[in-house]
Amino acid sequence: MTTNNPNVRVKLEVFEGPLDLLLYLIKEEELNIADIPITRITEQYLEYLNLMELLDLDIAGEFLVVAATLMQIKSQMLLPPDPEAEAEEPDPRAELIRRLLEYKAYKEAAGRLKDFEENRSFLFTRVASEPELDSSDGTLIDVSLFDLLTAFGKVLKNLPKTAEHHLEKDEFTVAEKIHEIFHRLVKESVVRFGDLFRSSKNRFEVITAFLALLELIRLREIEISQSGHFGEIEISKKMKTG
Numbered sequence: 001m002t003t004n005n006p007n008v009r010v011k012l013e014v015f016e017g018p019l020d021l022l023l024y025l026i027k028e029e030e031l032n033i034a035d036i037p038i039t040r041i042t043e044q045y046l047e048y049l050n051l052m053e054l055l056d057l058d059i060a061g062e063f064l065v066v067a068a069t070l071m072q073i074k075s076q077m078l079l080p081p082d083p084e085a086e087a088e089e090p091d092p093r094a095e096l097i098r099r100l101l102e103y104k105a106y107k108e109a110a111g112r113l114k115d116f117e118e119n120r121s122f123l124f125t126r127v128a129s130e131p132e133l134d135s136s137d138g139t140l141i142d143v144s145l146f147d148l149l150t151a152f153g154k155v156l157k158n159l160p161k162t163a164e165h166h167l168e169k170d171e172f173t174v175a176e177k178i179h180e181i182f183h184r185l186v187k188e189s190v191v192r193f194g195d196l197f198r199s200s201k202n203r204f205e206v207i208t209a210f211l212a213l214l215e216l217i218r219l220r221e222i223e224i225s226q227s228g229h230f231g232e233i234e235i236s237k238k239m240k241t242g
Helices: 018-028 038-054 062-078 094-121 145-157 174-187 193-197 203-218
Strands: 190-192 222-227 233-237
Touching: 018 038, 018 062, 018 094, 018 145, 038 062, 038 145, 062 094, 145 193, 145 203, 145 233, 174 190, 174 203, 174 233, 190 193, 193 203, 193 233, 203 222
Parallel strands: none
Antiparallel strands: 190 233, 222 233
């Protein structure tokens, strides 16, 4: 099911790619990157792809290319070994593992460079600098798009079966949900992710509210934080400067 409504299509300016998703899944499941359980990873990858398609996100074609690659590797690994083969057949996962290790090393190097630049910036006075999240307790961590999709998927799974598709067309709009979320953040300094959907009547309202949240992120009107790796995702209104 997709929204089939061009008015709710959201394109994020910074969208993580398919290798980011694979690394995210490997980290979340505490898997060995050099020995990926391909069937398990493929199923989970496709679940996230289905969520993105459900939301009608403007995703890059590379996600579908990697999906096809995973399916091909999975098929190869399900084939019985050739008894007539003289040499041991190469691991079908080898090229994907090589790409993942290279990309992981690149991301880690980029992260170290970013940390260096941020630390260096403290040596100089910066005018109208971007305010930092209060992380004095050292527990706030970055929230990725995939963290949000994970939380969104849980909300969908926990919807009562009675909350299905009995609704009028355009009963909810992204614009209305943006206003609703923003108005709530004016009254409350912090709103928990799950509380945004507590009163949702059906699946379509959950999807529309989540798209509104993504649009507010894109517009840099809100901040997303998480207390600990498996903590509740929290939303707050972005502080304006200048």
